[in-house]
Amino acid sequence: MTRVILTGTPGVGKTTVAKLLASRLKYKYVSLNDEIFKRKAYKEYDKERESYVINIKQLEKICEQLPKNKVIIEGHLAHYCKGDIIIVLRCAPVKLKQRMRKKGFNAKKIDENLQAEILDVILQETYELWEEGYYEEVYEIDTTDKKPERIVTIILKILNDKEYAKNYLPGRIDWTNELLEKGL
Numbered sequence: 001m002t003r004v005i006l007t008g009t010p011g012v013g014k015t016t017v018a019k020l021l022a023s024r025l026k027y028k029y030v031s032l033n034d035e036i037f038k039r040k041a042y043k044e045y046d047k048e049r050e051s052y053v054i055n056i057k058q059l060e061k062i063c064e065q066l067p068k069n070k071v072i073i074e075g076h077l078a079h080y081c082k083g084d085i086i087i088v089l090r091c092a093p094v095k096l097k098q099r100m101r102k103k104g105f106n107a108k109k110i111d112e113n114l115q116a117e118i119l120d121v122i123l124q125e126t127y128e129l130w131e132e133g134y135y136e137e138v139y140e141i142d143t144t145d146k147k148p149e150r151i152v153t154i155i156l157k158i159l160n161d162k163e164y165a166k167n168y169l170p171g172r173i174d175w176t177n178e179l180l181e182k183g184l
Helices: 014-025 031-038 058-065 092-100 107-118 120-129 148-160 162-168 176-182
Strands: 003-006 026-031 043-048 051-054 070-074 084-088 136-144
Touching: 003 120, 014 070, 014 148, 031 051, 031 058, 051 058, 051 107, 058 107, 084 092, 084 120, 092 107, 092 136, 107 120, 120 136, 136 148, 136 162, 148 162
Parallel strands: 003 070, 003 084, 026 070, 084 136
Antiparallel strands: 043 051
16 A cells, blocks of 8 residues: 555544654655645635635645655545545544634534545545546444554554455444434
8 A cells, every 4th residue: 555545534644643643654744634635625714614715626636746655644534535545534523523623623613524534525526536537445343442652553554454444434433322312
C-alpha cells in the first residue's frame, strides 16, 4: 500500500490517527484541509454553518497533485482523492456530539455532521467513488471507544492481513440501535 486515504465525519479522529500512522509507516502525512486552504479551493464562507463551501473540481485537482507513494492523506473530503486503500473512520453519534462540542462547533454544524454520520454520508460517497475506481479497497473502523494507538494497530493489521481486513469491510456499522436506545 502506498497511498492510504483516511476520511470520515469531523471529530472521528482522522488527524490524530493519520499522524500516528504516517509516523509508524514512515510515510508522508498530508492534511487535505490544509491543502484546500493553502490553495484557496473554496467558493465562499458560509457564516451560518461556520464553514467553507469547497470547490470539488479544485479539490480533485489538488488530490491529483499530492504525492502518490508512501503517503497518508486525511480529511473529511479525502475520499475525493484516489488511493490504494481508503478507510472511513466512524464514531457513535452520542460520543461524536461530545467531541464536536469540545472542539467548539456551533449547534447547526453539529447537527449537520451528526446527520451525516447517522446516514453514512461519507461511507456512501466513498462507496460510489470506489465503484468508479478511485481505490482498490474500502474499510470502515468504529473509533468510538478506541484510543488512537489502537486504531493505528487495526489499520496496520488491515494493511498486512487480508483475512483480518474482512472484519472491517463497509456496512457493518449501524447507529440505529444506539439511537433508539437513547430515544433519539
